[in-house]
Amino acid sequence: MSQPIISLEGIHKYYGEVEPRLHVLKGIRLDVTQGEFVSIMGTSGSGKSTLLNLLGCLDVPTEGSYFLGGNDVSQQSDDELSRIRNEDIGFIFQSFQLIPQLTVLENVQVPLLYGDSSIREKEEHCRSILDSVGLSHRLSHRPSQLSGGECQRVAIARSLVNDPLILLADEPTGNLDSKTGQEVLELMDSLHAEGRTIIMITHDQEVALRAQRQVRIHDGLVIEEAS
Amino acid sequence: MISRKKKELLRMGLQSLLGYPMRTVLTMLGVVFGVGSVIAMLALGAGAEKELLQEIGRLGIQNIIINSVEPEQPENNNSSGGRRGWINYYGLKFKDHRQIVETIPGIERVLPVHLSKKKAWNGSRWIESTLFAVEPDYFEVFGLEIASGRALSPQDEEDLARVCVVRSGLLQELGIYEDPIGYVLTIEDQKFTIVGVLSEDRFQGYAQKALVADARSSEIYVPYQTVLKRQGTRSFSGSAGSWEATDVELNQIVVEVEDLDQVILTSRTIENLLSRNHPEKDYEMIVPLEVLAQRRKTQQVFNIALVAIASISLLVGGIGIANIMLATVTERTREIGVRRALGAQKRHIIAQFLTETTTISILGGVLGIFLGFGLVQILVIFTGWTAVITPISILVALTISVAVGITSGIYPARRAAALDPISALRHQ
């Protein structure tokens, strides 16, 4: 097996400064290899989002080590974590998280603002990504003028703009009806087919089954589901 | 040169402002009015200083003016019954003039001036006027411009000529409408020929007071020697059996100092000399240079107070920006979370909010400068005050605007940057 792109080793996460602290993740071990599509399931409050935030470098583990693309990122500075989020991670949120006063194109360009490449140079790139998610005709619309499915496709386009190592999706279909949800999932499938590494949280057994590998969080630990 | 990246960040800040145009404009208003009033106040202050300079400057900053002052009457002489036959003898003497000329160094010229209240007649019309017995140089020293005819000359002095120079206001009051040059006025019982008319540039305010000039511009300038030799210095006034005589040898001595640096020192020396000659202080010294310095100081204190008051509105404007920005941070918490998740560092968030606040305040500042110009125009039209908008005041206004933008933005910006990305993303 090739070198894993994600490697978690003995990850613990506690919430709170004072006892009794909430012990959410209790020694998680997880390897994800390049090109895998992993779904994460678990009861509400089991710590799925907590794990995804750690994977996305929005938070740091209380204990344990996290290797992303071979680098230890478990105890980095805030600026360094920001840079990793910008370059290596693509987020797709349940509630889309688009910036309301910006147009579709501008929303997709936001990650470029905080990286090294210039917006002007990447303009064509952004347009072609938006084209690939089927939104080339809505470039100058604002999020309020789009449907939920369209918003999520903008968010997916945005997550791809810096060509990240991994895509992290926290219930990407949670706010969508089943038909548009299907469309978004098909998009995810095609991204996986292109060789992208995707980790997706879901409640839905059926949705989870689209992934090639399913894991479940239970009692703060990761359990592999037999597929 | 700012990098392309910075330009992009700047553009993003502006995009956010354009996203909320109404709020942006309303937030800006505080700065607009603040800067407008600061500009207006600075302009009025500079105008007042300019006026001061002109007014006192007319007295000549190299001059020292000494006026005779009637001393306080002793109590027993104040009752009208006891004044019969009283000669009121006070003020500057010929001796003072001579001693100044002979003993004070570094003096360009010393001009004696004698004043008397006289009735000037044109046929049956008369006017109460002030006769200024002056040497020819008086016109030059105080910049009195001749509108027509000529000034008094040394030849007039020699001839004890009965000639005079008047103001056009006096001509009107006496009903002289034809060419006044050569016209003969009767002053008391003597006939004086008008040889020149002064331009209507009258002394005002402080200068008028210092030169004992007439508010109604009915001064009549006559040769010094003519008055002295033909009339003497004593003047009588009386009615119904009681008479009163006043004898003031010189009402005024004007000293022009050669060197500007020596004006104050010379004034002290003259003061010493005079105080020895006049134990009862029946004169006053006016040093325009000193007066100017004092008035300027007062004016500057006043200006600072004005600007300070105007700055309060600017401060309020700044607080307005800070306030709106704090509200904006709360309202845009999710946006901040999104930007952080997408890779924005804290400094990017700070830069974004500071860009917004400084843009608001600079734009507000520029509009405020225009408003200031307008305010000044209106004030000048309705009050007649002098106002001067200096380039420095514009620079000051712009600098203050930038400072207001940065200081009012720094707290909200830091608050925004300090937000935890995860909870910011969850914010409703």
Ligand SMILES: Nc1ncnc2c1ncn2[C@@H]1O[C@H](COP(=O)(O)OP(=O)(O)OP(=O)(O)O)[C@@H](O)[C@H]1O
């Ligand atoms: N910032 C926090 N401070 C304290 N407790 C937290 C914090 N974030 C999450 N928790 C707690 O940690 C536990 C795990 O939360 P998490 O959001 O990871 O659950 P989840 O599996 O994503 O649930 P859901 O399916 O409802 O989204 C919950 O009990 C939650 O209350």
Ligand SMILES: [Mg+2]
């Ligand atoms: Mg969750």
